[in-house]
Amino acid sequence: xxxxxxxxxxxxxxxxxxxxxxxxxxxxxxxxxxxxxxxxxxxxxxxxxxxxxxxxxxxxxxxxxxxxxxxxxxxxxxxxxxxxxxxxxxxxxxxxxxxxxxxxxxxxxxxxxxxxxxxxxxxxxxxxxxxxxxxxxxxxxxxxxxxxxxxxxxxxxxxxxxxxxxxxxxxxxxxxxxxxxxxxxxxxxxxxxxxxxxxxxxxxxxxxxxxxxxxxxxxxxxxxx
Numbered sequence: 138x139x140x141x142x143x144x145x146x147x148x149x150x151x152x153x154x155x156x157x158x159x160x161x162x163x164x165x166x167x168x169x170x171x172x173x174x175x176x177x178x179x180x181x182x183x184x185x186x187x188x189x190x191x192x193x194x195x196x197x198x199x200x201x202x203x204x205x206x207x208x209x210x211x212x213x214x215x216x217x218x219x220x221x222x223x224x225x226x227x228x229x230x231x232x233x234x235x236x237x238x239x240x241x242x243x244x245x246x247x248x249x250x251x252x253x254x255x256x257x258x259x260x261x262x263x264x265x266x267x268x269x270x271x272x273x274x275x276x277x278x279x280x281x282x283x284x285x286x287x288x289x290x291x292x293x294x295x296x297x298x299x300x301x302x303x304x305x306x307x308x309x310x311x312x313x314x315x316x317x318x319x320x321x322x323x324x325x326x327x328x329x330x331x332x333x334x335x336x337x338x339x340x341x342x343x344x345x346x347x348x349x350x351x352x353x354x355x356x357x358x359x360x361x362x
Contacts, residue, residue, distance in 0.1 A: 145181060147176055148176075149174060149177075149196070150175045152175070153171065153172050153173075154170075154243075155242060157169040158244050159249065160227070163207055163232075163234045165206055165236075166227075166238070167203070167204050170200070170201045172198070172199040175193055179191065205225065207227060207234040208234065209233065211233070212233065212288040215233060215235060215288060218237075223237065223239065223301035224236065224237060224238060224299065224300050225237075225242070225244075225297065226287055228287050228296050228297065229295055230294070231291075238299065238302065241302065241304075242302050243302070244306060245304055249297065249308075250295065250308075252310075254315050260317060261317070262317065263316045264278075264315070267279045275314065287307065292312055293313075294311045296309045296311070296312075
């Protein structure tokens with residue numbers, strides 16, 4: 138539904154998002170599909186073309202609970218199934234479990250079984266390079282975008298992936314080759330750097346005390362990095 142006035146246009150738009158993604162052991166993949174309806178107000182240019190969003194507010198929400206049965210399969214069976222359907226593949230204790238899923242399923246940001254051991258902040262693997270195994274690299278990295286077969290890597294003991302979806306993912310939960318990177322070093326921002334940075338915004342900042350006054354006055358916060 139679209140309503141147009143002289144300078145504005147209000148359009149009703151719907152988007153689907155997946156939330157509360159969880160596993161019931163190796164039996165089912167459970168998902169809440171949330172349909173969110175927005176009323177979006179656009180500013181129109183002189184030709185009546187939308188140029189920017191002025192207002193956006195949620196007008197309706199519908200939740201549909203979905204369950205996808207996981208079936209234990211062999212690596213050979215996986216190769217056949219992947220040619221026909223968007224799929225979710227779970228590997229646990231050396232066994233593979235398959236489910237056909239919607240093409241728009243997106244589970245990338247979800248922590249289903251634990252953190253991704255390849256490259257998630259706080260547990261990055263030091264082998265995350267295309268070097269040879271003997272030089273400390275990883276075959277999964279060397280395969281790049283061709284690493285679409287979790288069963289190809291026996292040293293990955295627990296993980297999951299989606300294939301044929303719009304947002305494919307390959308998440309490694311437990312790996313025999315995993316070597317954690319050392320903790321990242323952090324540095325605190327010095328007083329001189331704070332003052333110099335503040336002078337970009339407020340030209341009359343000449344001291345740390347002035348800097349603190351402006352921060353308090355404008356209710357800003359700075360993060361040490």
